[in-house]
Amino acid sequence: MMAEKNLDSLFYDTLKDIYYAERKIAKALPKMARGAQSSELKSALEKHKEETEMQIERLQQVFEIFGKRAQGKNCPAIEGIIEEGEEILDEFKGTPALDAGLVSAAQAVEHYEIARYGTLKRWAEMLGLKDAAQLLDKTLSEEYATDEKLTKLADQIANQKAKAA
Ligand code: FE
Ligand code: FE
Ligand code: FE
Numbered sequence: 001m002m003a004e005k006n007l008d009s010l011f012y013d014t015l016k017d018i019y020y021a022e023r024k025i026a027k028a029l030p031k032m033a034r035g036a037q038s039s040e041l042k043s044a045l046e047k048h049k050e051e052t053e054m055q056i057e058r059l060q061q062v063f064e065i066f067g068k069r070a071q072g073k074n075c076p077a078i079e080g081i082i083e084e085g086e087e088i089l090d091e092f093k094g095t096p097a098l099d100a101g102l103v104s105a106a107q108a109v110e111h112y113e114i115a116r117y118g119t120l121k122r123w124a125e126m127l128g129l130k131d132a133a134q135l136l137d138k139t140l141s142e143e144y145a146t147d148e149k150l151t152k153l154a155d156q157i158a159n160q161k162a163k164a165a
Pocket of ligand 3: 110
């Protein structure tokens with residue numbers, strides 16, 4: 001008989017998706033930080049790398065609350081988003097448009113995460129996993145805050161530099 005597919009299975013699959021994605025992001029952020037030209041963008045990306053490490057630990061706690069082993073599941077979306085960021089790093093290296101491009105790449109990552117955590121938080125609530133919902137909401141707030149900070153960096157520094165060139 002086929003295993004039952006329900007909100008439980010969706011929650012577990014999506015948790016594995018974002019667990020895989022966060023670990024990829026933790027590897028990608030230092031590369032992006034090293035590439036960034038402005039010290040502001042560099043430090044924003046470095047700070048978010050540290051937050052990401054905490055987010056991975058939070059996900060491990062969510063797996064535990066859910067009563068399942070923490071494991072990742074291949075996420076082609078984050079691989080594609082990160083690949084596009086690497087293309088920008090490559091193709092805009094040494095140009096005044098690099099930081100604007102890096103911000104856009106980093107925001108694509110944050111938006112994927114916001115989509116995932118927004119859903120997971122609601123599903124955790126539906127499943128009665130109150131503590132898990134709280135952990136997921138904490139991370140969701142960090143992703144929103146990072147996205148806003150990146151918008152500010154784009155508006156105040158990166159986009160003007162790219163345009164002026
Ligand atoms: Fe994250
Ligand atoms: Fe995915
Ligand atoms: Fe993030």
